Amino acid sequence: MLExxxxxxxxxxxxxxxxxxxxxxxxxxxxxxTPLAVVRPANTAEVAAVVKLAGVTGTAxxxxxxxxxxxxxxxxxxxxxxxxxxxxxxxxxxxxxxxxVVEAGVVLSALREAVDTHNLIFPLTFGAQGSAMIGGNxxxxxxxxNVLRYGNTRDLCLGLEVVLPNGEIMDIMxxxxxxxxxxxxxxxxxxxxxTLGIITGAVLxxxxxxxxYATAMVAAQSVSGALDLLNRLQAATGGSVEAFEYMxxxxxxxxxxxxxxxxxPFETSYDVNILVEVGATSEQGAALGPDGRPMVSSQxxxxxxxxxxxxxxxxxxxxxxEAQRREMWARREAAAEVIFAQTPIINNDIAVPVDxxxxxxxxxxxxxKAGRP
Numbered sequence: 001m002l003e004x005x006x007x008x009x010x011x012x013x014x015x016x017x018x019x020x021x022x023x024x025x026x027x028x029x030x031x032x033x034t035p036l037a038v039v040r041p042a043n044t045a046e047v048a049a050v051v052k053l054a055g056v057t058g059t060a061x062x063x064x065x066x067x068x069x070x071x072x073x074x075x076x077x078x079x080x081x082x083x084x085x086x087x088x089x090x091x092x093x094x095x096x097x098x099x100x101v102v103e104a105g106v107v108l109s110a111l112r113e114a115v116d117t118h119n120l121i122f123p124l125t126f127g128a129q130g131s132a133m134i135g136g137n138x139x140x141x142x143x144x145x146n147v148l149r150y151g152n153t154r155d156l157c158l159g160l161e162v163v164l165p166n167g168e169i170m171d172i173m174x175x176x177x178x179x180x181x182x183x184x185x186x187x188x189x190x191x192x193x194x195t196l197g198i199i200t201g202a203v204l205x206x207x208x209x210x211x212x213y214a215t216a217m218v219a220a221q222s223v224s225g226a227l228d229l230l231n232r233l234q235a236a237t238g239g240s241v242e243a244f245e246y247m248x249x250x251x252x253x254x255x256x257x258x259x260x261x262x263x264x265p266f267e268t269s270y271d272v273n274i275l276v277e278v279g280a281t282s283e284q285g286a287a288l289g290p291d292g293r294p295m296v297s298s299q300x301x302x303x304x305x306x307x308x309x310x311x312x313x314x315x316x317x318x319x320x321x322e323a324q325r326r327e328m329w330a331r332r333e334a335a336a337e338v339i340f341a342q343t344p345i346i347n348n349d350i351a352v353p354v355d356x357x358x359x360x361x362x363x364x365x366x367x368x369k370a371g372r373p
Contacts, residue, residue: 001053001057001059002014002016002037004053005037005039005050005053005080008039008041008046008049008050008053009039009040009041009042009046009050013039013040013041013042013086014037014038014039014040015037015038015039015040016037016038019038020034020035020037020038020081023035023038023064023067023074023076023081023083026067026069026072026073026074026075027067027068027069027128027336028336028340028345030072030340030345031072031075033075033076033077034077034078035062035076035077035078035079035080035081036059036078036079036080037080037081038080038081038082038083039080039081039082039083040083040085040086041082041084041086041087042086042087043087044087044161044163044169044200044201045169047082047084047087047163047198047200048163048167048168048169049167050080050082051082051163051164051165051166051167051198052166052167054080055165055166055167059079059080060076060078060079060080061079061080061081061082061198062074062075062076062079062080062081062082062194063081063082063083063084063135063139063194063198064076064081064082064083064084064136065083065084065085065104065105065132065133065134065135065136065137065139066107066128066131066132066133066136067131067136068128068131068132068136069136069140071347073140073193082198083105084103084104084105084133084135084198084200085105085133086105087103087104087105087135087200087201088103088105088106088107088110088133089102089103089106090102090103090106090110090111090114091103091201093114093115093118093206095118095120095206097175098120098205098206098207098208099158099175099203099204099205099206100114100115100122100203100204100206101173101201101202101203101204102134102201102202102204103134103200103201104133104134104135104138104198104199104200104201104202105133105134105135106133106134107129107130107131107132107133108122108124108125108129108130108132108133108134108137109129109130111134111204112125112129115206116209118206119208119209120206120207120208120209121206121207121208121209121210122156122204122205122206122207123146123149123150123156123207123242124137124142124144124146124150124153124156125144125145125146126142126143126144126145126333127332127333127334127335127336128336134202134204135198135199135200135202137153138153138157138160138189138190138199138202139189139190139191139192139193139194139199140153140191140193141153141154141190141191145242145243145245145332145333146242146243148241148242148243148244149239149240149241149242149243149279150207150242153190154187154190154191155205156204156205157186157190157202157203157204157205158174158175158176158177158179158203158204158205159172159173159174159175159186159202159203160172160173160186160189160190160199160201160202160203161173161199161200161201161202162189162197162198162199162200163197163198163200164196164197165196165197169200170185170197172185172186173201173202173203174186174203175203177205208281209281210242210279210280210281210286211280211281211282211283211285211286211294212279212280212285212286212294212295212296212297213242213277213278213279213280213294213296213325214277214278214280214294214296214297214299214300214318214319215275215276215277215278215318215319215324215325215328215329216275216276216277216300216304216316216317216318216319216328217265217266217273217274217275217276217316217317217328217331218273218274218275218276218304218313218315218316219265219266219268219270219272219273219274219313219314219315219316220270220272220273220274220312220313220314221272221311221312221313221314222271222272222358223246223272223357223358223361224358225272225312225313226244226246226272226274227354227355227357227358228312229274229276229307229312229313230244230354232303232307232312233276233278233300233303236299236303237278237296237299237300237303240278240279240280240281240285240296241276241277241278242277242278242279243275243276243277244274244275244276244277245274245275245332246272246273246274246357247273247274247275247331247332248271248272248273248361249269249270249271249272249273251273251335251338252264252265252269252273252331253269254338254341254342255331255334255338257341258334258337258338258341259330259334259337259338262331262334263327265317265328265331266315266317268315270314270315275328275329275331275332276300277325278296278299278300279296280294280295280296285299293320297318300318301318304316304318
């Protein structure tokens with residue numbers, strides 16, 4: 001079988017032995033395995049040929065993209081790992097239609113950089129965007145920090161190209177925003193983690209690039225108070241809140257302990273800390289005020305001032321420049337490093353309705369305390 005795989009992808013793209021080292025563990029290095037081999041196809045036809053051969057020989061296949069997951073999802077003991085890293089072409093960017101046609105191995109940050117030249121964004125963003133790939137984003141239905149405004153990866157996809165388990169190629173590369181033609185087959189594969197087929201290409205939605213950002217760290221009275229803060233900010237900004245990231249006091253303390261040079265967001269420690277970012281796409285929001293800053297920053301400051309008077313907000317720091325904005329985001333994007341610096345490691349990604357967050361946290365805290373010796 002290995003000789004046949006060489007015929008499909010070329011000898012240099014079938015890895016065995018020591019050449020598989022970087023594919024044999026997860027990002028955390030907490031989990032490791034020994035694949036049968038790693039195959040690196042260059043196009044969809046080669047993926048299909050590999051999958052057909054695996055089916056004939058009864059060989060398990062584990063697809064892998066950037067391998068940045070934190071849940072050992074690419075474990076492949078004795079299996080054939082199919083890496084999509086060579087399928088990294090941005091086939092087309094169509095600014096007028098606000099869409100991009102890409103292969104599954106395109107690195108997220110590379111796509112964001114490519115569309116930036118057209119004053120557009122692919123609004124999925126998170127800490128691992130420099131290595132995570134579109135195929136993995138789709139197969140895990142990644143959320144990221146901008147999910148509040150733009151939705152999950154599922155909401156950013158118009159169409160897919162998929163290799164099915166029998167090696168057939170399914171072309172559902174729709175470019176339609178309105179498509180009421182029956183079953184929405186792409187949703188079977190988005191979030192399926194490669195179990196129903198291997199995503200090899202996608203048509204993705206793009207969005208206008210915000211002309212200016214206003215970013216702040218905010219201390220709220222409580223988690224329920226933070227929800228009130230979010231709703232009032234959305235009302236004040238016309239739904240332009242792009243990120244609203246909750247960081248409790250233990251996270252802030254762990255961040256400062258784990259990350260060299262990290263600073264506390266406030267002079268006083270608070271239980272509920274929120275990273276807020278508002279994106280202005282209008283000329284009015286991006287226009288510079290008398291202080292030389294975008295109007296959206298003044299609007300955010302004014303709204304936070306009212307909330308301070310109402311007692312919803314206890315403290316707030318608005319970024320005055322890009323360096324301060326990046327420092328605020330660095331605090332959030334270091335989450336993986338912070339988590340895996342703890343002992344024991346408790347890794348999770350839990351979603352509950354926004355009005356149930358406080359109740360869930362209270363329930364979880366009680367359960368953890370009850371489990372302690």
